[in-house]
Amino acid sequence: MANLGDALLSTWIALTRLASPVGGVIVGARRRRGKEDPARSAERLGYSSAPRPAGSLVWVHAVSVGEAMAAMPVIDQLIAEGQGVLVTTVTTTSAALVGHRLRPGLTHQFAPLDLAGPVDRFLAHWHPDLAIFVESEIWPVAIGRLADHGIPLVVANARLSPRSFRGWQRAAPAARAVFRRMSLVLAQTDDDGARFSNLGAPEVATFGNIKFDAGLPDVGLGDLDALKQGIHGRPMVLAASTHPGEDEVVLTAFLKLKEARPETLLVIVPRHPVRGGDIALLAEATGLATRRRGAGELPDPTTDVYVADTLGELGAFFQLADVVLMGGTFIDGIGGHNLIEPARLGAAVISGPHFANWLDIYHAFIDAGGLKVVQSADDLAEATMTLIGDPALSSAQAAAGERVVSGSAGAVARTIKAITPLIGRSPGGTPC
Structure with missing residues (x-):
């Protein structure tokens, strides 16, 4: 079943590479509906608009406002320890939130579409040492390509609803190929952790919800x-x-x-x-x-x-x-x-x-x-x-x-302790 799942994942990645022109159509349609920043929509196709900082780099993906706010204490701690952090988001609202908090050590980009072309361009430019996906972000192409480049992936504050779990179960071989490529899953609850384990995640721990440690917007x-x-x-x-x-x-x-x-x-x-x-x-x-x-x-x-x-x-x-x-x-x-x-x-x-x-x-x-x-x-x-x-x-x-x-409270400290040993396990600092 593992071989079948790997074949299915590889085939899907190859198909998205052939369908790369579709990415431009998707981004264009979203831009017309006001869901993309016109000045930065190329980032969604993997064309980066900022240089990669020197040294090791942790990629943190938080799709929207809630995930971005939750991830901020982890991001703040990583930066305090001298670690470079790249944050990607999807929504313009979450981008504005991160934009308000930009400072040395923190870079923001819009996340690439989960197609092989955009993901490969993104990884070739940023070549992170560690990737952290926040909550329920499961992108098969990105996960597959991170594994191909030996870049560890942590799913932090991980949650998986019963409905999503049943959906992945219906494609069990492909699901196992995706989930077993996760280096570490830090689940919010025991039930979430059990669902990730059942789908093939090799290392799962229940750490609680980092949103209990999340900061609040600064107000003068x-x-x-x-x-x-x-x-x-x-x-x-x-x-x-x-x-x-x-x-x-x-x-x-x-x-x-x-x-x-x-x-x-x-x-x-x-x-x-x-x-x-x-x-x-x-x-x-x-x-x-x-x-x-x-x-x-x-x-x-x-x-x-x-x-x-x-x-x-x-x-x-x-x-x-x-x-x-x-x-x-x-x-x-x-x-x-x-x-x-x-x-x-x-x-x-x-x-x-x-x-x-x-x-x-x-x-x-x-x-x-x-x-x-x-x-x-x-x-x-x-x-x-x-x-x-x-x-x-x-x-x-x-x-x-x-x-x-x-x-x-306390999930942030546990998360930092768990992910720190993974930074530097990848080729990092060298082009993917």
């Missing part, structure tokens, strides 16, 4: 002071990382909340800032006085809804919020977002029922009394009203969440 005191003045001591409800369809749920609940607590301010931070204008129109259509941070506006005592359509400031709003409504959970299909950040900052958090991508973490908070889950807009209004009206209850829930976070 001037920003905080200006926001505090605009909030003017009013109760503040924060809807964090919302998606289309969720803003309507939040606004419906907020209108009910305002009947009892008219002084309350709602702040909406969309997952994608480009939606700020649309959200403001939605709020204004309900008769709510609305301002937008993306337009350079601050809230004032007459503001009902403040749309914070900017990047890198969510931490400030977590610190100021009385109650946080966690986006990605109020409609099906998103799977939830990271509630560790608001919990670490002492916020009482409410979520909807849809958090399939974060089951273990959400259930840890639920079991500890650190998260309130609601099923509808009416439930959301009632739960928010209860927490605003009962500071002791809100503080108790927030404290329970903080205990979950503090009791689960």
Whole structure:
């Protein structure tokens, strides 16, 4: 079966090499839809726009904002130890996040498409000493070519959903060929680790979730002071990382909340800032006085809804919020977002029922009394009203969440200790 799997993987890599022109079509289509940076879209085809730094280099791939934020403590520690780091992302939002943190030792590029041509060009230019893929990034071509060049691959903070596991099982020979080329898998949970092992990963350890150690966006005191003045001591409800369809749920609940607590301010931070204008129109259509941070506006005592359509400031709003409504959970299909950040900052958090991508973490908070889950807009209004009206209850829930976070930290240190011996096991520093 191993020989069959190897043959299948080799055939797939060869086919993608023949289909290389398709890469330009894919990138062009994504660029027209605003999903690629026009000035840097060639990076997606493996044409690098920055020189390779001297010395050893660790390639860290984090597809989107959540993975990039989670990987930052690992990246920071590697750089502190004098290690060069190349971070690749796919989304423009995650690229902007990494861009805000660029400094000596850290380089950002958009990830190459998982086709042999782009991957080979990427590896020939960067020739990393170690590759780290964050969470559930499983790219067969990249994994195959890394193994061909003797470059170790670590899947850090690894997770594999039951659904993805069943999909890989349906192609078992090819799956084993891909998974056995992973040098080390550092799983979030024992269940994740078992799924990776079952598919052929040779070395798997359960290290916990590095998102419990993840840092928060830096926020200047001037920003905080200006926001505090605009909030003017009013109760503040924060809807964090919302998606289309969720803003309507939040606004419906907020209108009910305002009947009892008219002084309350709602702040909406969309997952994608480009939606700020649309959200403001939605709020204004309900008769709510609305301002937008993306337009350079601050809230004032007459503001009902403040749309914070900017990047890198969510931490400030977590610190100021009385109650946080966690986006990605109020409609099906998103799977939830990271509630560790608001919990670490002492916020009482409410979520909807849809958090399939974060089951273990959400259930840890639920079991500890650190998260309130609601099923509808009416439930959301009632739960928010209860927490605003009962500071002791809100503080108790927030404290329970903080205990979950503090009791689960340490995965970053374990990850650094595990990956350090792998740096330098490859030819690194020489062209692939």
